[in-house]
Amino acid sequence: MNVASSENLILTFILALGFCLILSLVFGAIVTVFILSKKGKKQLDTQKIETNKLTEKQYKQAIEELDLGINPHEYSAKGLAxxxxxxxxxSYQVNVYNRMVDETDFGKIKILRLIREQKRYLLMASLLKNVPMFSDDVDEVWHQMLMFTKSYESFCLSFTGGMIHHEPNVDGTDGEDDRIHFDIMYHVLFGKAPGEEWGIAFRTAPSDYYIREWRRTPKSSLKSKYFSTNENRVAEDIIQSMKFSFDKAESSHTRSKFMEMQRNAERSSTPIVNQSNVDSSLILPYIFWTTIGNYDYDSNLGYAHASNAPSSSSGCSSQSSCHTGSGGHSCSSGSSCGSSCSSGSSCGSSCGSSCGSS
Structure with missing residues (x-):
């Protein structure tokens, strides 16, 4: 090998080595930028979460205008609220709120509203034997409540005298009137249709059986079938409100108002239950009038022009085992004791388990 060949070989080696060094530096720079950007994003996400979290003072101020909004005609329910x-x-509410900040992408206002809806749900669960859970988002609040097992147990015992369990709806289906019954009871208690957190309210008509039962069945039998035993006064008032709504539905004095509502529903793309200019006290009588008179439900409620599909249950259930030892209902309706309160849910404790003990 001559001297020129050796020099060329050495030069080639040096160039290759330099090229590899440059590639290594470029690769290292890219990796460094990627790591720093990921770290920066993580810090920003952490800062965002910490910014959205609230202290007790901040939370108290934020919920001042978000009370449960009990229907003023249901005076007895106000005490329960x-x-x-x-x-x-x-402190427990703030812990739940801040868990929602950590575990979801929801903003402050949405989380606060979901917590209010979960309170309304639990109030219903303390009254009724069957309360299907029709909102995944509200159910998420319930999941976060259950994370604080001792606080949840203490809350349930203080509020109902027993546990409100989170129970699977094993077959994953709801009864024919489960959703309409939920919407009706919600409207009676809170004076309005369930909000957007619950999907589409009053989307399906009550069955003929449901209408006959609430029109004709004695109050004592309705109370025994639908209500827990520990809130007799509230149950009696709700049943009376339902009977009064049926009286209105069959009264000649309200027919002209119903006809006007019917015309509004036909002209508007907004369902009648969501129209702000409609007297909320006429919503249930109007629904009963529509069903009793065999009018087209979708048309009368304003769904004929809407492209909304019926909402579905989250598959989760609540069950309230209040006043242990009073006998009564199976796990499917929620409880092994007198005030069973079920609600369809796919995640949670089994019947009789003590959610708050761990």
């Missing part, structure tokens, strides 16, 4: 709030310590 006050008992729920008294049983739900501010």
């Amino acid at each position: 006050e008992k729920l709030e008294a049983s739900f310590p501010l």
